[in-house]
Amino acid sequence: MSGDRNLTMLQAINEALTQLLEDDERVFIIGEDIGRHGGSFQATVGLQAKFGARRVVDAPISEAGFTGLAVGAALTGLRPIVDLMFADFITLAMDQLVNQAAKYRYMTGGQASVPLVIRAAQGAGQSSAAQHSQLVQAMVANVPGLKLVLPATPHDAKGLLIAAVRDPNPVIVLEPKMAYGRKGHVPEELYEVPLGVANVCRPGDDVTVVATSAMVHPALQAASALAEEGISVEVIDPRTLVPLDADTIVASVSRTGRAVVVDEAPRSYGITGELAATIAEGAFDFLQAPVRRVCAPDVPVPFSPRLEKAVIPGVAEIVNAVRGVLA
Known part of the structure; x- marks a missing residue:
């Protein structure tokens, strides 16, 4: 039965891509090693064999080149999905995304649109070192014209990806690679999780804990641990940062009076600062304590497993932050 159907996040993404290719002939995927190899994380396994090399395109090692190709294809009415492998590699295509894709709709007064999706895996935890582990959501969210999706569960990974491909704007989907093997309920049908609706x-x-992407799971573990102490924690996953469902977050904090925001990226000028400001502006009269932030220190992600573990926020840091706002 559909209600008993559990998939890993990677399986959910593969199913979403399969169904999108079947449903809309305008959709194609392009990226490095996504054809016969099935992608670096195996998200595109079997797709080239089923749909052919014209719709699942193995690209040369040139992120700037094939992202630019995808921007042009989107302007002609196609629905490209670019597989950038690691989110770190988005820096190689920033001109195409920031100066081109994000600007066309505004500069043409809505006459042109760029229905482009960028998929990339991000985050630490696999000892992939500084150039394959960084979090790029703040630099993406700072660009007007780009939408930003951060799925945390297999269900949302599928539904948000489908919604992103159907959106008329360029959408960046950053997937937590440490959650790729996590299982969860995923409906078999083609469904959307709306962008801009928090969970x-x-x-x-x-206390309200607002946690993004891979940090949702330690936040839930922290909430369970704190429940044993009689502390009731509300956990909110924004799911998308652009657009952001500020109403749900502000309503929750207005009721609880306390807030902790959690993001795996570095602290300075990051997403936790924006979330904290949103809460302060919307729920100031109800706050009983300053908003606390849980995030990584301002360092590149180390290769050493012991050092890497030290920079990734976890359950203990979230528990301590919640106790802090209650104190």
């Missing part, structure tokens, strides 16, 4: 993962009354 209240766990209701609570004492």
Whole structure:
């Protein structure tokens, strides 16, 4: 039965890509090693054999080149999905994304649009070192014209990807590679999770914890641990940062009076600062304590497993932050 159907996040993404290619002949995928190899993380396994090399395109090692190709294809009415492998590689295509894709709709007064999706894996935890582990959501979210999606579960990974491909704007989908093997309920049908709608993962009354992407799971673990102490934590996953469902977040904090924001990226000028400001502006009269942030220090991600573990926020840091706002 569909209700008992569990897939890993990678399986959910593969299914979404398969169904999108079947549903819309305008959709094609392009990236490095995505054909016969099935992608670096195996998200595109079997797709080239089923749909052919014209719709699942193995690109040369030139992120700037094939991202630019995809921008042009989107302007002609196609629906390209670019597989950038690691999110770090988005820096190699920033001119195409920032100066081209993000600007066309505005500069043409809505006469042109760029229905382009960029998929990339990001985050630390695999000892992939500084050039394959960084979090890029802040630099993407700072560009007007780009939408930003951060799935945390297999269900959302499929539904948000489908919604992103159907959106008329360029959308960046950053997938937490440490959650690729995590299983969860995924409906078999082609469905959308709307962009800009947060998910209240766990209701609570004492503190609101807003956690993004891979940090949703330690936030839920922290909430369970704190429940044993009689502390009721509400956990919210924004799911998309652009657009951001500020209403759901502000309403929650207005009720609980306390907030902790959690993101795996570095602290300075990052997503936690924006979330904290959104809460302060929207729920100031209800706050009983300053908003606390849990995030990585301002360092490149180390290769050493022990050092890497030290920079990734986890359950203990979230528990301590919640206790801090209650104190």
